[in-house]
Amino acid sequence: xxxxxxxxxxxxxxxEFLCDADETLLDVLRDRLGLTGSKEGxxxxxxxxxxxxxxxRLVCSCLMLGAEAxxxxxxxxxxxxxxxxxxxxxxxxxxxxxxQCGICTPGFLVAAKSLLEHNPKPTETEVRxxxxxxxxxxxxxxxxVRAVMDAAKExxxx
Amino acid sequence: MRFESPQxxxxxxxxxxxxxxxxxxxxxxxxxxVQMKSGMAAPDVIVDIKRIPAMKSIKAEKDGMRxxxxxxxxxxxxxxxxxxxxxxxxEAADLIGSTQIQGRxxxxxxxxxxxxxxxxxxxMAAIGAKAxxxxxxxxxxxxxxxxxxxxxxxxLAKDELIESILLPxxxxxxxxxxxxxIPRTEMDIAVAGAAVSLTLDTKGVCTDARVIIGAVGPxxxxxxxxxxxxxxxxxDKAALKAMEAACSAAATPxxxxxxxxxxxxxVVGVLARRAGQIALKRAxxxx
Ligand SMILES: Cc1cc2nc3c(=O)[nH]c(=O)nc-3n(C[C@H](O)[C@H](O)[C@H](O)COP(=O)(O)OP(=O)(O)OC[C@H]3O[C@@H](n4cnc5c(N)ncnc54)[C@H](O)[C@@H]3O)c2cc1C
Ligand code: FES
Ligand code: FES
Numbered sequence: 001x002x003x004x005x006x007x008x009x010x011x012x013x014x015x016e017f018l019c020d021a022d023e024t025l026l027d028v029l030r031d032r033l034g035l036t037g038s039k040e041g042x043x044x045x046x047x048x049x050x051x052x053x054x055x056x057r058l059v060c061s062c063l064m065l066g067a068e069a070x071x072x073x074x075x076x077x078x079x080x081x082x083x084x085x086x087x088x089x090x091x092x093x094x095x096x097x098x099x100q101c102g103i104c105t106p107g108f109l110v111a112a113k114s115l116l117e118h119n120p121k122p123t124e125t126e127v128r129x130x131x132x133x134x135x136x137x138x139x140x141x142x143x144x145v146r147a148v149m150d151a152a153k154e155x156x157x158x
Numbered sequence: 159m160r161f162e163s164p165q166x167x168x169x170x171x172x173x174x175x176x177x178x179x180x181x182x183x184x185x186x187x188x189x190x191x192v193q194m195k196s197g198m199a200a201p202d203v204i205v206d207i208k209r210i211p212a213m214k215s216i217k218a219e220k221d222g223m224r225x226x227x228x229x230x231x232x233x234x235x236x237x238x239x240x241x242x243x244x245x246x247x248x249e250a251a252d253l254i255g256s257t258q259i260q261g262r263x264x265x266x267x268x269x270x271x272x273x274x275x276x277x278x279x280x281x282m283a284a285i286g287a288k289a290x291x292x293x294x295x296x297x298x299x300x301x302x303x304x305x306x307x308x309x310x311x312x313x314l315a316k317d318e319l320i321e322s323i324l325l326p327x328x329x330x331x332x333x334x335x336x337x338x339x340i341p342r343t344e345m346d347i348a349v350a351g352a353a354v355s356l357t358l359d360t361k362g363v364c365t366d367a368r369v370i371i372g373a374v375g376p377x378x379x380x381x382x383x384x385x386x387x388x389x390x391x392x393x394d395k396a397a398l399k400a401m402e403a404a405c406s407a408a409a410t411p412x413x414x415x416x417x418x419x420x421x422x423x424x425v426v427g428v429l430a431r432r433a434g435q436i437a438l439k440r441a442x443x444x445x
Contacts (some may be wrong), residue, residue: 004161021161021204022194044192045346049259057232057261063191064262065184067161068206111257133256154198 007068010012010035011079019066026050028066031077037077037106041135042157048134050115051107052076058114061132077106080113089113089151096147100138112148120156124149163206165215167292167321170205175294175317177203183319184208185228186262188255189271205319211267213321216240224290227266227319231278235260235368245335246353247441250281253338256345266320269302272310275348275373279306281336283370283378284353286371289324293318303370306377329366331358333440335433337371339425341416348373349417352405352430354437356388362442364388369401369434374409374426381408384430393438401434402427 003018010033019028026043028034029052030150041047043062050062053075080087089109092098108131115122115155122130127148128141136144164170174181179202184190192395193199206214213228216237223240234240241248247265252276254263269289283303290299291305292318301310302323307313314320334355340346351372359365367386387400406427413419 008377021159024191043195045188045255045259048256051258054261057230058258059261060258063187063259065161065187065204066207068163068184068187068208070163114257129344130257133258 004067006067006070008071009073011074011076013122015074017066021065023066024062025052025064025066025069025074026061029061029074030068030080032066035076035078038110039103039106041103041107045105045122046133046135048111048131049104049107049108050058051134053084053114055139058111075110076153077110087113088154089116089148092147092154093144096143096150098139098147100142104136104138108136108144112151115148116152116155120152121149122149122152161206161239162203163202163209165209165211167210167319167394170207170210170319171292171294171317173203173205174319177316179203181205181316183270185264185267186230186259186375188259188263189267189273207319219324219341223264224322224323224324226404227323229266230261231263231265232260234265238326243258243328244285244334246336246355246437247278247281247285247287247325250278250336250351250353253277253336265323269305270312270314270320271362272306272312272348274309274376274378275351277336277338277348277351277372279303280351280353280372281334281377282323282325283380284336284355284356284368285314285325285328285334286368287323289323290321292316292321299324301341303378303380308376313419328350328355329357331360331441332356332378333437333443335436337429337433337436339429350374350409350411350422350426350429352433354401354430354433356393356434356437358393358438362392364391364393364397369405369430371405371409371426371430373423374411376410379408379410381405381430383408388434393434396430398434402431405430424429 039049041049182201213226338348383404391397394422411422
């Protein structure tokens, strides 16, 4: 099978890769580009651990082909922190102990960031609905929701 | 497998027509990729339609609003005129999966996947939505309910695709609504679904109605007796009760772990009644 050449932007940086036609963006990110922050929990769109943004829209990278990324702007968890400086969401997740094993965390952070871009002042219900496609087996969600609400509050002050 | 992303509908159709083996359209991929991973689908050529401008736009036309086949449900929800004019269709599309799924899932993909439980399909059928089907030689406008012929089966030829879906303009005092039942509050497939669209005259008497139920048979069911129960009434309690009974009677559900036959027949009636109440309120509120 001949490979496809793809030029794209990942977290603001130009990126190029070769991939197979049936290879998912998640596999490209993890296995070809070494961006292993995005996780594979299910591979079928149910858990959200693979969440990324494509041209600003939140999607599951396990349900998108790498070839589709041509010319798009991809945002991954690796783009959240600014160098050594954590994003307010990351800080709040730590403060609220909103993670245990951590496998769901990158997906939650990418999804929550996208929520706050769309809606800087979400209600708890809005947070819960927006994040309904992100599953966590450890925390029971409450701490995650509180961390997101708290981060939103802090980001509104900034 | 080959991956192609044509720039025009014509090129997309030519790719499907010329495909050696199986060609498949890729819209949001939220069904297709899952099927490819499980081995249920093994296309030779994948035709990504998201780079075709006519398929990525929502456009007001003389006869209604034309939604491109590659428009994601999240884009629909953000389109004020669409959400205002066809709230039932937009709320149905908004029920599909999670935020992530809504960033990709399309109306045409929901339709062409052919699932009896597809949420947007009853809502589209209730308002008389028409799919624009394009093939190598001709293009035709087909009522949405004529597309799906059975579970996973559609009436499109191998070299045809849907370019867009027209949500037809509606008379004043019209309203539509869609409701479904799922065991959880989010992220689940409908156990039963019901869409109602109706139009009132200046005195508040219902002059036209469509009642469509989903997930309670191999394909959606157009409950004509349900519509008849509403037409000529003020959509009062008695009329809604009669419509509910017609829906329960028309449903032909299966029994499975997600719901028994009796439960599905009952709940689809309840959903239809409640959707009727919402559609009525919307019809009264719209000019
Ligand atoms: C986690 C998850 C949750 C889900 N929840 C729901 C839900 O609650 N309700 C629901 O109804 N569905 C649900 N789905 C199913 C799916 O998301 C929807 O059916 C969606 O609308 C499919 O659209 P798509 O654009 O992603 O289709 P695709 O996967 O791109 O395509 C689906 C099928 O249609 C064909 N096709 C697509 N576009 C065209 C076209 N223009 N012309 C001809 N053929 C075409 C494709 O070849 C394929 O066979 C869910 C899926 C997942 C993964
Ligand atoms: S890995 Fe993509 S949603 Fe679970
Ligand atoms: S912290 Fe373990 S799955 Fe969420």
